[in-house]
Amino acid sequence: MMYARRWAQTWLAIGFLWFLMAIALAPSNKIYQQGLVLFLWLPTLALLWSARGVLAELWRSQRGLCLSVSLLLLWSALSLSWATGEEPGREFKRLLYIAFFLLFFPLLANADYERLIKLMQWGGIGLGVASAISIYQFYGVRGFPWHYRLLGVGEVSHPILGAYVITAAIVWMLHFMPKQRWFQALWALSLLSLGAFLLLCQSRGAALALLITLVAMPLWRRDRWSCVIALGTVATAIAGFVFMYAQITGRGTSYRPEIFHSSLQMIAEHPWTGLGLGSFYKVMAVGMPFDHTHNMFTHIAIELGIPGMLLWLAVWLCVLREIWRVRATTIGKGLMGLWLFSTLAMQFDAASLTGTPRAEWFISWLPVGLAMALVWMHARRPGCDKISGSI
Template sequence: MYEQRWIQLTLLIGLLWFLMGIAWAPSNKLYQQGIALAVWLPALIALWGSRALWGAVWRENPLFCAALLAWCAWAAISLFWTAAEEPLKPLKRIVYVMLFLVAFPLLQVVRPQAIGLLLRVATIGLALAALWSLYLHFYAHVRPFGERLGGIGEAAHPILGGYVMALAAVWGLQFIPRGLPLRLLWAGLLVLLFGFVVLTQSRGACLALLFSVLSMPLWSGGRRAWLIAGGIAVGALVGMLRFGSWFMERGVSYRPEIFAESVSMMLQRPWLGLGIGSDYHVVTANYPAGFDHSHNLLTHVGIELGLVGLLLWLAVWLCTLLAGWRERATLEGRLLLGSVILASVAVQTDAASIWGTPRAEWFLTWLPVGLALALVARAASVKMSDSVKMASQR
């Protein structure tokens, strides 16, 4: 079933809509509906006819599969003690997440180049969104240069939009074309993405992007990786010397106080947590009105799902990182590593949402996991093909 052309085409369009629609979708409702129709629905239809594939994926990486299933199961079990007003809503979101994740292997095993193509096209589309954002900010709305830049669509928030564009910049560094004219054009797209991230004045996004790029020589290798990392390091140093006041004038934005209070809240219900979908407020001495999340994904998971949930999520994330490391010699492996390293830094200070509807935070949580599952499925598919060839030769 999953090999049928209409399934593959729909998934391709749906995942591209997820990647680019975050900026270009006219409304959040249309963005959600597009993902439901073009990702969740075909993935659900294709599930039954793909039992052999999932068996092969399990045999290829049982630890990853077990950690992911246990994580989702624990989230579902927490509905028995959740304080959520509508317990069925979090349950639906668990199902939506699982359907989103299975879409990547379903596409990868039939169209091995699809994931790389999707991220390449998304890089171009998001760079154009960055250009349009710059036009609106500085020309149409005549904002002053020092005012924080926001994107368009669902990437309009300076922080979350900055993370989306930072990911696109990391992907773009893996797609540098051959030939001087094309390289100059691609360099222009990268300048737009890097410039967007800096102009959002999001310290988390800038730090995550810098950390991901500086780590490139460790997992990408080659002279080009060292040149890129060195150039970005020099640019970052010059930028901090010239524009450091932009980034430091807001102080630390209550982050240390929020983290300390979040840990205290987590330890109040250390094993079970509040349950998936439970609302909570992090109240600090300096901000008695309270924050509606912990501004840190790990403490957020700990508050909602306890230490059990936190350990399961860390297991999923570690398996995601290892899947990229094993495939670092391939384009898809490098794309995953760049994404997961950036996301690992980003979620320390922002993006404390994991079970919400598809949004910018999914780029930092579920997208890397989906890319990792695609790599596992590719390895499993190769072994399946080899087994079939050996059987036919007997």
Template sequence: MKEPNVEATREHPFRLQSGLPKWGYAWLLLGMWWLLVGLAAAPVGDKVWNPGKPYHDSLLVLFIAPALFWVWKRRGAFRERVVGSADAWLLMLFLAWSALSSAWANYGHFGDNLFVAVYVLLFVVTWAAVVAGNSQWFQQLLFWGGVGLALSALGAVAMFPWRTLHTMMWQEQGRVVAFGALDNPNLAGFAYGAAIVWLAQTTVRGRWQHVIQVLALVMLSIFVVMTYSRATWLAILAAQACMLITARHGHVKLRALAILGLAALAIGLGGWHYVEQRGMSYRPQIFERAWELIRAHPWHGLGMGSHYEIRVDDQIWTHSHNAFTHNAIMLGIPAAVLWVVMWLIVGWRGWLFRHVATGRCLLALWVFATVAFQFDAPELMQKPSVEWLMGWLPLAISMGLAWRVRDSQQHHQNEVDA
């Protein structure tokens, strides 16, 4: 199959300079960076998966305000691309149904859920526009986001033995955690694992950036190993194996081979015994109970924001530890199928664009998230969280690559017609 042409055009309608002043796009990029790094740096709330009000309030200023201004100012250009994008229509249909399902939910309010749906849409189209308009900026954004998370991982490892807020149980188990929304070993493993995946695919220039990239990957890898999150380990191995097989650049294959080699060494030195000792962690039983909930409300689900419990023996969980079954429980089978279709489009587009850095990043993140979603991190319809890194970021990259090809083709056609 012919590879899509993603060469930059001389005048691109989605360049940030054309829609925002210099201080405006710097402000927006800072907000996008903080959306990634703030998960681990913002003050923690009263629950381990809640990064706290300061983080979300800061995003209103740093991300939502400049993003809304940009989308409104260039509303014609955004409207044209959204209307002409099949996956954008699928996303809007999914979000509309999610918000509507609040009408029969057993918890939550329509206004709050509508805000989350709009938030997701704004996030996806804004990040897609950055991918479409300037892939180098997007690569730098991911690079420095990964570096920021690596620094937070370094601080978390150094301070872990002396922390007491939400870490006593994890200290007893020897499982390291980070800060903010990542004050949980599984969520922290997913976030830092995603950073490993995208950082390993990011193309950087200059000796110092290469050194920083290697050091960041080492620090993130140490942290992820110390979380003892088996789902994260498996997801990283699957993503790197995919890159080893599909990547066309030697340095990408070399990084993937190095990570896989270190993983094999860790498994040989005792990692496999740890995985075997912990067993399946009730996942088959949880999956069975989840299907009972799905069969009870197959068409419309419980409704967005609903609360439910899964009980196995004396264990109780408030979600199904699987993004696919959780969507079906909350929104019904039709909406879950709709989301799967969107997700498959993302994976297919990552495969088509695997010959460029952004496409490789998309494919690797898609493989990582697909594996991780089988074990945890199910809640996609909420304010920015770890799930955003794994669910909505790949969709935004996918949509941005599609917009970039379309704009390039239109620009080429205009040159021919002229």
């Protein structure tokens, strides 16, 4: 099985780390996308045939998830026939990118979840380095006052979307504490850097999603560590509200209720077909135009109609089902936290599902891909056949 050889797994591991870290550390978005082609799309294409047994087991053990993803991608492709976008070919290519991105994860996992967790730990450390660089450059080199909202480096330069990437890393890092002392020191320093980035971004949506996720953490971990985190989160939230009351309440609701109401009106105009994938639109609220709906589900409904939104909801619930099946494992607990955080984050922003790999993928397609990596865990259950390279 070629995909299981050391060189192939190294190639795939580099691709995963590039996806996690280079979004902030790559010199430009163009280089980030080119790196994904080289380290992620290309190895997936090259190794798929040797992993056909994995794909067959993926379909057998996760049929609901595979079917809902397939139907969503097919409906998205069909919507290009009535979309008003200028480049339907590019939109179709992006759907292929999503498909190969998801197929990448079963190849990467290769029944070694400790390795997958370690890659996510190193990814979090890399994002912690990017956070420290961002803080130094923005407040030190560029000289902005400390009360200004932080703009990070690379593709985490948006104070809201960048905060979601960094906060997703905080969630998986808190679930995946390393065992080695030297690694724990790097882990702790990275968490401090990530937390400082979130605080300085002043992203209330990311902070609220993190708050709810960490307070709920004892529900699926059920250990002393999660209780300590939950209590510490509540204490930090109270202190933050007291000392940063003006910053928290000064921006009001950022027109989110008005945008949501206008989005529902737009959905009602094309409820079944939507505008079509990639169609340009503006949301008019309080007399101002907004680029998107600031909500993943309403954005999908505007582009793909109610059928598209229901298909994405089916995908998301199937992901929860796959995670729930392995909730007693370390990887299952970490993915449970990431799923809940991502669900909450989608309500406040991240209105992009089928664009090129970007910050939004950390709370949309990344959890779906990691759920598909659980095919190996299902295959090792009693009564399941071992995954083979030939069918």
